[in-house]
Amino acid sequence: MSMIAAFYNGKSILITGATGFMGKVLMEKLFRTSPDLKVIYILVRPKAGQTTQQRVFQILNSKLFEKVKEVCPNVHEKIRAVYADLNQNDFAISKEDMQELLSCTNVVFHCAATVRFDDHLRHAVQLNVTATQQLLLMASQMPKLEAFIHISTAFSNCNLTHIDEVIYPCPVEPKQIIDSMEWLDDAIIDEITPKLIGDRPNTYTYTKALGEMVVHQESGNMNIAIIRPSIVGATWQEPFPGWVDNLNGPSGLIIAAGKGFLRSIRATPMAVADLIPVDTVVNLTLAVGWYTAVHRPKSTLIYHCTSGNLNPCNWGKMGFQVLATFEKVPLERAFRRPNADFTTNTITSQYWNAVSHRAPAIIYDFYLRLTGRKPRMTKVMNRLLRNVSMLEYFVNRSWEWSTYNTEMLMSELSPEDQRVFNFDVRQLNWLEYIENYVLGVKKYLLKEDMAGIPEAKQHLKRLRNIHYLFNTALFLIAWRLLIARSQMARNVWFFIVSFCYKFLSYFRASSTLKV
């Protein structure tokens, strides 16, 4: 039997961020491989009109958990949703719940975070730094704690090009930042944010780096490990390929490309696309939890969960495969035919933004107005282009992450564990993975029916015809305007017309002779 799976049986596990993308896959795998675990406590807040219980019910009844229900039919009894808001003092957890968490928890997985790149520094610090500090304080009062696993990001030090599995200190201590957020007003925070984040692109990467420092400083005598995944994508194999349920990372752009909204991007085709499937991250996380608890390394180990140095893929290859998949399996009701132009030049990129993105949106809004409907495409397009510009930093650079600890861990696993908790990204076939990713986006994220593919293909044919018709009309109008104004254009026009006339006359004459 798998040693890792056996380790989690009988354990009480606390997960933050369990309602998120990674948290759900982590829970699913735990229940599936260790159905005899004692309980999983999850810290959940009510959201979008749903109570914490309703949210858990929805997760357990989703497609992702179908296999779990076969292996662990009493999964509902083994999950304990604890009302908590990580933005509040003591997470607003009730005294009784807190008592239970402190006295029972064996392993903590800290996944919760704000992953928005444009979050206000105050909010990003609260969630990614202060909440981490508070959770560590809680963990230090857990007598049965065996391991605390913190999920960070491989991009916490994206200001460097070569990144080792070590903590890189930030110039200002996290404690000072936490304190200053309490008394500085928003206007001053806005002013100092660019100075604080320095050469990092956003508040997300900066606060995740601060979060790592906090973990390092507050680790005390706990067994702690940090995992740094790169760009987390849809599942590779488990529980089934291509599962994804949010728009973060490439998923949003894949939809924008498939729907024909986004046809060109400022990206370096040869830059490494350091994607990592979410099930690979989860397998590594569970293996690290086991290793940290059982082998108790002397210091906090950091594990890079990246693909670039072991099995690199680049953005060009990814874009090509995304388009190839959309040829076979298009999305429904596309705005335009999908296309993927990568350009590294800012001026070219602005040109394509104007011609290929903004102009069609304006024309479509004009059409909506004419037909008595509310124009909306320009607004959608502006928002999309703003969002894309925030991701550009990551698609125009390559990073090198060392993976000594991750490789060491792989060699420590038994063959059975290497199979059940596979995080060897060298076995990943990118073309197959990307194809499944695109299909997953269509099925699980957009909830489109595969039966609609013929209609979607028909729709793309209509769009192609409209495109040809539109281009021909545009050319004729431009030409007509030109010959009305320029003698040279008129001469060229007469030359072409008389040439065509002579050509046709010659053919008519020769066919008459043959008869």
Ligand SMILES: CCCCCCCCCCCCCCCCCCCCCC(=O)SCCNC(=O)CCNC(=O)[C@H](O)C(C)(C)COP(=O)(O)OP(=O)(O)OC[C@H]1O[C@@H](n2cnc3c(N)ncnc32)[C@H](O)[C@@H]1OP(=O)(O)O
């Ligand atoms: C020619 C083209 C060809 C293409 C070809 C094919 C592709 C190949 C190329 C691929 C290149 C890939 C590059 C990836 C680089 C990633 C690097 C990551 C590195 C770091 C990794 C990490 O370590 S970090 C985790 C990742 N972190 C994010 O990746 C957050 C980003 N993102 C935000 O920072 C905010 O998103 C941002 C953007 C501010 C917008 O902000 P925004 O305000 O404009 O828009 P919102 O997000 O609020 O939402 C707008 C509407 O989407 C709804 N919605 C929002 N999120 C939702 C969710 N999760 N699930 C369901 N629905 C969601 C929402 O409900 C709104 O709906 P409604 O309008 O109806 O209310």
Ligand SMILES: NC(=O)C1=CN([C@@H]2O[C@H](COP(=O)(O)OP(=O)(O)OC[C@H]3O[C@@H](n4cnc5c(N)ncnc54)[C@H](OP(=O)(O)O)[C@@H]3O)[C@@H](O)[C@H]2O)C=CC1
């Ligand atoms: N996705 C990616 O590409 C990458 C992610 N990571 C890291 O992995 C971890 C998980 O990311 P991912 O699953 O993608 O992120 P998601 O945004 O999908 O999930 C974030 C989780 O945090 C919870 N959360 C946020 N704010 C609060 C709050 N105030 N109180 C309680 N819970 C809260 C969310 O709960 P709710 O559902 O209520 O909003 C959600 O469960 C993060 O630490 C992230 O930094 C690292 C590298 C890449």
